Amino acid sequence: MLDYHMHTRYSVDGQGEPEEFCHIAHQGGLKEIGFSDHFDANPSDASFGFFELEPYLGHLQRCRNAYxxxxSVRIGLEVGEPHKYPDDLSALLRRAQGAxxxxxxxxxxxxEMLIGDPAHFDSLSPHESYHxxxxxxxxxxxxxGFHILGHLDLVSRYPINHPLIITEHEEIVRHILSVALAQGIVPExxxxxxxxxxxxxxxxxxVLVWYREMGGNTVALGSDAHRPSEAGSLNQHGIEIAQRAGLRYLAGFCQGELRAVPLP
Ligand SMILES: [Zn+2]
Ligand SMILES: [Zn+2]
Incomplete structure (x- = not known):
C-alpha cells in the first residue's frame, strides 16, 4: 500500500532514477510512495556534501506530475542525527520552502563511530554499546523536528557476533516510544x-507490541530500498507484522501533516 523509505541515485549509496522506483511501485500495486534520500551533516559520513536539494526537488516534482x-508521490528526506546538526537542517529546510x-x-x-564499525566493541561490552x-x-x-523514527534498532542489523537482545533494553526502548508518542513522531x-x-x-x-501497549496505533512502513527492484518489497510482510502487533493505521504524510490510512 505505502512505502515511505526509498533511496535513489540522490543518495550516495542508492541507485536508479526516481521514475524507475515509481514504475516498480505502481506495478506492484502500491498506492503511495515517499522518497527519503540521505541528508547528512556529519563531515565523517560518506554522504556528507553529496545531497543536492534543488535537483532532487525538481526531479521528484516531475515524477509527481507524471504519475x-x-x-501519490511524497517528497521526504532521511536525516542523519538531526539533533546534532540543527543549524544545517534548518538552513536546508529554509531553502526547500515547505517542499x-x-x-x-x-x-x-x-x-563517534559509524553504526557497523566493529571498533564499537573495543572498549565496551555489546550491552553497553547498544545502550x-x-x-x-x-x-x-x-x-x-521530524515525523518518522527510522529503524529504531538499526544496531541489530550489523554485528553478527554480538546479537542485540531487545528485551535487555526494554526500559530505554519504552522511554524512546513514550517520547515519540508525546512528540507525535511515528515509528517506522x-x-x-x-x-x-x-x-x-x-x-x-x-517492540511494536510494547508500542501498542503504550497507546500507539500508527506506524510508518518502509522498504529502505536502495535500488528500484526493492521498491515496495516485503510490503505485505510489513502489513502483517503491524496487524499481528495490534496496530491500526499506516502513516502517510502530506506537507508534514499525518494522514493515517487504516490497515486492512
Ligand atoms: Zn537509515
Ligand atoms: Zn534509509
Whole structure:
C-alpha cells in the first residue's frame, strides 16, 4: 500500500532514477510512495556534501506530475542525527520552502563511530554499546523536528557476533516510544532486516507490541530500498507484522501533516 523509505541515485549509496522506483511501485500495486534520500551533516559520513536539494526537488516534482493519476508521490528526506546538526537542517529546510512532506530521523552514528564499525566493541561490552546507541536515539527523539523514527534498532542489523537482545533494553526502548508518542513522531517498520535475512523487521514485533501497549496505533512502513527492484518489497510482510502487533493505521504524510490510512 505505502512505502515511505526509498533511496535513489540522490543518495550516495542508492541507485536508479526516481521514475524507475515509481514504475516498480505502481506495478506492484502500491498506492503511495515517499522518497527519503540521505541528508547528512556529519563531515565523517560518506554522504556528507553529496545531497543536492534543488535537483532532487525538481526531479521528484516531475515524477509527481507524471504519475499524478496513478500513484501519490511524497517528497521526504532521511536525516542523519538531526539533533546534532540543527543549524544545517534548518538552513536546508529554509531553502526547500515547505517542499518536504515528511522527514525521517535516523541514528547512523553513535560514540563517534559509524553504526557497523566493529571498533564499537573495543572498549565496551555489546550491552553497553547498544545502550549508548539507544541513548542517542532517545536524544534525537527528545529533540524532535521530524515525523518518522527510522529503524529504531538499526544496531541489530550489523554485528553478527554480538546479537542485540531487545528485551535487555526494554526500559530505554519504552522511554524512546513514550517520547515519540508525546512528540507525535511515528515509528517506522523498516523492512531492510527481512531483505537481508537477519529475519526481523526493524524494530521487531516485540517492540511494536510494547508500542501498542503504550497507546500507539500508527506506524510508518518502509522498504529502505536502495535500488528500484526493492521498491515496495516485503510490503505485505510489513502489513502483517503491524496487524499481528495490534496496530491500526499506516502513516502517510502530506506537507508534514499525518494522514493515517487504516490497515486492512
Ligand atoms: Zn537509515
Ligand atoms: Zn534509509
Amino acid at each position: 499524478a493519476d496513478k500513484l 518536504f512532506d515528511y522527514l525521517i530521523g535516523s541514528v547512523h552514528w553513535y560514540n 549508548n546507541y539507544f541513548e542517542e536515539v532517545l536524544q534525537m527523539v527528545k529533540h524532535g 517498520i523498516n523492512l531492510s532486516g527481512l531483505r537481508r535475512k537477519t529475519s526481523s523487521s526493524l524494530p521487531p514485533e516485540q
